[in-house]
Amino acid sequence: MEKIVVLKFVILFSFSSAYILMDDDLTTDALVLPSEYYLKAEMIDLISNLKEPIELWYSAEYNRSRIDVSGGMVQRYYYWAEFDTSGNEGQVYTISPKTTETEKNVMQCYKKNISEEEQNHDAFPVEGGYVYAGNQQHEGRQVDVWQETDEYDDTREENIMYTYKGARGVDVPVQIVKKTFNTFKGTMTLHVIYNYFSYEPLICYKDLDADEDLCDVANEDLHGTLQVLHPAIRGDVDIAFESFKKRHNRKYRSQAEHEKRKKIFQKNWQLVVDHNSKNLGYKLAMNHLSDLSTEELRLRHGARASPHPAGSIPFPHSEAEVNQIVTHLPKEYDMRMEGFITPIKNQGSCGSCWSFATVAAVEGALARLDGRLRDLSEQTLIDCSWGDAVVSNQGCEGGFPSRSLRYVMKHGLPLEEGYGGYKAQNGYCHTENATEVFKIRGFALATPMSVNAMKVALYKYGPVTVLLQANDAFSFYSSGIFYDPTCDDSGINHAVTIVGYGTRDGDDYWIVKNSYGEQWGGGFMLYSTNDDKCRILSEPYYPVV
Template identity: 55%
Template sequence: MAATAAILFLVYLFNLSSGYVLIDDNENLDEILTLPSEYSIKAERIDLIADLKLPMELWYSTEINRSRVDVYDGMVKRYYYWGEDGAMGSDGTVYMAYPKWTEKEGHTIFCSKTDMYQETPVDAFPAEEEYVYADDMYIASFTRGFIFEQWLPTSGSDIERCRQVLQYLIQMVPNAENVDTSKTYHEGQTVDVWKFTEDDDDTRKELVLYSHRTERGEDVPVQIEKKEFNTMLGSLEKHVIFNYDQFNPLFCEEDVDAEKEGLCEWTPDDFEGHMKMLHPAFHNDLGVAFNSFKKHHARNYQNKKEHDMRRDIFHKNWKFVVDHNRQNLGFKLALNHLSDLTPAERAHMSGGRRSPNPSATVPFPHSERQVGDIVTQIPEEYDMRLQGIISPVKNQDKCGSCWTFATAAAVEGALARLDGRILDLSEQSIIDCTWEGVCEGCNGGWPKEALKHIMKHGIPLEEDYGGYLNENGYCHLENVTEVFKIRGFTLVTPLSVSAMKVALYKYGPVIVTIQNNDAFNFYRSGVFYDPTCVDDYVGHAITIVGYGSRDGTDYWIVKNSYGEQWGEDGYMLLSSSNNNCFVLDEPYYPVV
């Protein structure tokens, strides 16, 4: 019992996991990481944060510039060819074979291919340029086959103390008497330890690679552990382990021949087509995907540091999208032009704020009882887009001007209901000229204040005032000959679904401010419902242009200001249940 207590105390003292502990001095070893250039190997990717395990088999050859990745025992196969001209003269071609089911034919294997833009081959091993051989004292413990590590000072007294402790612990572990404490072992074989660390702003990335040196002088990884920390919050945000097994240096060209999958059809040479062929679990697919993203969105970064930062953000969002879509929650997400932005940059775009004292110049004209009567007489579904009174979707870009776009869209719709004309009003004029009180242009503002401004000063056409700048500009309303004013604005009865439907059918569009998050930012299709929305001061202003129902779920039709590439051609179907994301807290419509 005393021995057990001593062991537990020592394990606690050194913050080590359960199991036996070994020291690796690794003297007189070649400190250059030499990864194999041709091989086949089996692997599993374990995401400890998402609790997901992905079995893989990989083939790789720099001799013939080809590689292949299978997942789930070959259920899905990807072939990568470099140096072959694709349909658009790209760096190569990626082929993907996967099962497809139809009621007529049942399961068949479908093969598609697309151009690939990446200069280096897809390798199973992530080779960081700055891997450092671990020549400091290294403590490794093994728990359920996973390796956890802790670096200790290497002063003489500490080394001797650790050796004594470790020797004692090893004596207490059955069948460990023949273990050499001068080496690190994994799965019964001696391994070398390599480490890569990178600090960038509030993120710290750590990679540890455990490799076995072959008689050919190649370092074959047996495990790679990746961790990513948010140093500001002190949280572990990413923890992935790759376990490798059954390494084979012999390579058969037939194994990477995509032609055996049959006739492969070309998919569109665009970002969306590429993303159907790739997966965020494969670290080398990241290079292909990010290059396609940069080309599609015309991204040019200042330097390598920013490039790598944007790539890591893109990768994190890609995994978020894939993990969400596999849950089948009723709506789908997709990567878009926001995928490489930091959370702070996306939050800056959400510049719509709710007033602490909601008020209006024109009272809502219906009592709760009247609303109950009217809502039974109006259509069950109503879409203003079908009435020809909604202007095209616009893109606010990185300026936090959503409050101006939502307001201008509502005024455009109200004026179109009046005389049938669809006007293109100037959001830039609201940014430049509405600085009374709390509004701060691209730093955010209140739709209510924008409505007050249009009541008093009016809003001009964009062609008269000048185009959207995506920046704060000089107010020059005095140079515009014609402006459009509203008589006032109305606050729809808050938290009332029926009142909102009545307002939309009789008076809309309606401006609302919601709490948006990553799921909202990457929305693609379906009825959006997110119970994780948090009611804080940051919000996003949108315009509601109708309502409807799909598969028994009621929704609002949202016109957003992220461009037509976002959502369903710039629109979202937002669930009307449970005041989702606080959509009914403060709804306004302009009175013309």
């Protein structure tokens, strides 16, 4: 965490022409940071319950800094103002252990270039940053208090720094308290405390030299990078965000857009870290959606609940029959193993989840009928199923699985190869060009809110298209049995396809096929059957072929 602090100091001395730190500037209300120091510190994340011991080295003259985490288990060296023709402003060397099948805890080093746009100016004061707010007693010492606030979008940041006057009037940090709030939700998203001690005004320059013989690899492994970094450390955010951009080939239109995306990335990363620290039975992970805001993620949730849920064909089993049938079903059933499920697809930025969930169910039903796995066209539903009051979907703006199934009854679906590839946007309907079209005889609504009815529908007729409420945690699902009791009354917003069921360590789950690509949990989710807070059993439809 203190790496941020070091990084901040480095940036101040290297790049801020408007704010110059001088050891002989003794003005009380002007912050005067040391130009060289060694500090021991600790970072306490009160949300994720993480506490890390940290050591810091910095030299303005040498223009380098270093941060050691957890007794030197992870070491980071920052070399600044080493310009080259690529426009890089410096490098960071990260040394950490790795264990393989043949080696245990061998130290490795990753080198990364850091460009000017990745510099971060919010951990320590620059012009327009911290302002003097008086003095007070702090843990038995008279200290100066400095405050900094920043507001953007629905976010408010509040930082307080406590310092004492050292030799030659420099302000030596004692503690920084950093808080970030979501003002729209009224929630705190970051609460971190940095405690600093063992301050030394002089260092040995050799302590700032990385073992460059180790550092001959550029780390492109985003998830490996995140394992040794933390979202509450601004310097770590710079490194992680660079890995994310390279991994997903992100290029932003402006510096402002870049900074906006980095803040969103940090917020989502903090969500992932906080969740995973609670050991709730499923894990989250950063993925290709990590630079998207909550509002942008919602645009992908285009499913709508039917005002009057019903199938064109009645569900053929009474509650008593369902309870009898389920006693003879296998404990686990996975249609992927039967060869009935097409590969994972990606809906992109279009709110077309309803189309993908419908098509996946139709593809599976047809495969169960004749053993032939077909890749049908989601784009057809987006382009052509706007229809009348009976159909009335709205392309990338959302749709209804029930009305989509009714469209397939009436008009059928062509192969994607015959209709044309998925565009992630609304397009002209041109089904007249398709030579092979597949219809269904109808569709049924399995008994809502019934786990047993869902299992019967899956085993005898499935796959089953369902609707649910998807939140931010859903967007970053990685592994385990997903169970989220925080779903609220904001309503259903996403459609997926259930392709099986199973049990693990006594916990039952549905196997859910999503449309976010394979980078999202491998494309599939294990979704708890317990206490349907997110309403996955509210509208379970399956095609009849």
